[in-house]
Amino acid sequence: MSDSFSISPTSRGWNVVLTVGGEKVSGLAIVDKRVRVGRAGLKMAGIAGLWTNEAHRKKGYATRVMWAAIEEMARRRYDVSILFGIDDFYHRYKYVVCFASPVCQVSTDGLPGTALAGFKVRTAKPKDLSRIVDLYRMSNADRSASTLRGKGWTPVHGQLPGWRMPRMARDVERRPGKAIVAEDLTGKIVAYAAYDTQNGHCMITEVGASTRAAYPVLAHRIRRLAIGSDAERVRLCLPVDDPFGEYLGRFGCGWSVSFPENSGSMGRVVSLATTIQKLLPTFENRLDSGKVKLPKEGIRIETDIGAANLKMTKGGLALSDDGSGGPIVITQMNFTQLMFGYRSVDDLMIDGEIQLAKKLIPVISTLFPKSNPYMWWGDRF
Numbered sequence: 001m002s003d004s005f006s007i008s009p010t011s012r013g014w015n016v017v018l019t020v021g022g023e024k025v026s027g028l029a030i031v032d033k034r035v036r037v038g039r040a041g042l043k044m045a046g047i048a049g050l051w052t053n054e055a056h057r058k059k060g061y062a063t064r065v066m067w068a069a070i071e072e073m074a075r076r077r078y079d080v081s082i083l084f085g086i087d088d089f090y091h092r093y094k095y096v097v098c099f100a101s102p103v104c105q106v107s108t109d110g111l112p113g114t115a116l117a118g119f120k121v122r123t124a125k126p127k128d129l130s131r132i133v134d135l136y137r138m139s140n141a142d143r144s145a146s147t148l149r150g151k152g153w154t155p156v157h158g159q160l161p162g163w164r165m166p167r168m169a170r171d172v173e174r175r176p177g178k179a180i181v182a183e184d185l186t187g188k189i190v191a192y193a194a195y196d197t198q199n200g201h202c203m204i205t206e207v208g209a210s211t212r213a214a215y216p217v218l219a220h221r222i223r224r225l226a227i228g229s230d231a232e233r234v235r236l237c238l239p240v241d242d243p244f245g246e247y248l249g250r251f252g253c254g255w256s257v258s259f260p261e262n263s264g265s266m267g268r269v270v271s272l273a274t275t276i277q278k279l280l281p282t283f284e285n286r287l288d289s290g291k292v293k294l295p296k297e298g299i300r301i302e303t304d305i306g307a308a309n310l311k312m313t314k315g316g317l318a319l320s321d322d323g324s325g326g327p328i329v330i331t332q333m334n335f336t337q338l339m340f341g342y343r344s345v346d347d348l349m350i351d352g353e354i355q356l357a358k359k360l361i362p363v364i365s366t367l368f369p370k371s372n373p374y375m376w377w378g379d380r381f
Contacts, residue, residue: 005068012381013045016069018061026052026061028069031381034148035080037143037339038282042275045073047083048381066093070270079275080336082145083269084380090266093360094305096333097260098267098340099145099373104236106253108202111223111234112216119217124179124192126160129153130312131189132179135208144341145265145373153335155194155378163194163378166237168201176258177205177378180221182214190214190327193222194378197229204236207244215247239374266334269305275339276301276308277319283310283367284317290366298325299360303331306350328364329355341371 003020010029017027031046049067052062070093073081082098083090115121125130133149140146155162155176165179175196182191191209197204202225209215226234238245240257258264271274285296298311300323311320330338334353337343345365348354356364 003089005065007072012048012208014073015070016065018065020056020061022261023056024053025056025059026050026065028065030069030073033379033381035375036142036146036148037144037288037341039278040279040282042079043077045069045076045078045081045270046381047081047321048289049210063092071340073270076272077274079278080269080376083245085136085263085266087263088262089263091262091333092284093268094264095268096334096336097262097264098336098342099265099375100180100240100342101258101260101264102238102240102374103256104248104253105233105256106198106236106251107247108226108234110251111226112220113223115217115220116199117369119182119184119190119214119223121180121182121217124160124181128179128181128189128192128237129160130241132181132208135189135192135210136206138210139208143374144371145267145375147375147379149379156354156381163196163205164380165196165203165378167247168196168198168203168235170196172201179188180218180225182218184214184222191218193218195222195225196233197225200230200232200297202226202231202234204234207236207238207242209244212243212247215244218244219248237377239372241372254344269332269336269339270341272301272303272306272308272318272332276310279339280317280319286366286369287317287363292362292366295326295360298322299363300325300327300336302327302329303332305336326357326360327355328360338368340373341369342373344370 006017008015013030013032015029017024028050029048031048033044034041035044133153156164157176161176161178165172165177177194177196179194181189184190190211191214194206195204294312301308309320309325
């Protein structure tokens with residue numbers, strides 16, 4: 001029985017399909033995106049869906065497809081890959097949780113009942129998308145795991161309404177989200193929010209603003225949207241350090257943050273060398289800001305998918321062929337968590353998941369600071 005892989009382009013990336021005996025038995029889709037680590041942009045392959053025909057399950061076909069896709073990612077010079085996975089499966093392919101799933105909840109009645117003067121809120125129009133992208137960029141300039149949106153970006157459904165939304169409840173239809181924008185007195189858009197309301201539910205999946213002064217009027221409109229849907233509470237999918245989430249604290253909001261052990265938002269490094277190369281300017285900035293110096297002999301990051309040597313030269317921080325740097329031994333999976341800021345050096349040291357000399361701890365902690373990585377629902381796949 002003959003079998004073969006086919007790799008074909010799509011409007012968002014490419015597909016991998018395994019054919020056995022003339023029948024397509026398993027496959028997946030890849031979405032091309034660029035994702036941030038600090039202010040660096042990495043080429044990312046998003047796995048949008050892995051499938052196997054029911055009659056051919058438990059034959060190892062999905063495993064073959066996954067490894068074929070990862071090999072193709074390497075051939076196409078991707079830096080990293082991200083997926084949103086089921087429990088206890090994707091670790092087999094060296095994917096690991098790389099950001100949490102936080103949700104903020106606030107009582108509808110607790111939100112502002114009146115709107116401040118100086119702003120007005122309206123439904124977003126297609127012509128507003130370029131400004132929304134500007135606000136998104138301002139709000140996420142340093143947010144690891146957020147995607148880099150180009151000027152021509154559109155929501156996943158390609159139009160308005162078109163934001164990708166999570167399922168709000170089992171009995172609620174999953175449909176494209178809408179958006180609202182807040183304008184100042186000159187008519188300039190200064191804030192926006194993506195949302196959906198249905199059958200007693202109100203969910204906000206993205207907020208961005210150029211000024212926090214617009215938060216009260218945005219919150220007031222969200223209150224009206226929730227009341228219109230008979231929602232007693234508003235749920236907001238936000239990173240825990242988001243400034244709009246901080247603003248909501250005055251209304252008695254509550255947070256739930258899920259840190260899955262082996263599912264959900266998962267990633268892996270595909271190419272260590274190209275990833276480190278693109279991170280060099282970010283590393284230099286972090287060292288300068290933290291007033292920390294790289295050791296004269298440099299450092300050597302050693303993983304199961306390769307090693308990278310970093311040295312400070314007259315021209316700045318650079319990759320080096322000299323392997324004499326102080327070793328940092330870490331698996332690719334743990335390095336992925338460290339790189340995105342999901343876990344700290346101190347946390348990895350507890351169970352020996354990173355090995356390094358004591359003098360290198362401040363250096364690696366500066367290069368890879370703990371943060372709150374997050375990918376907004378509007379960019380998921």
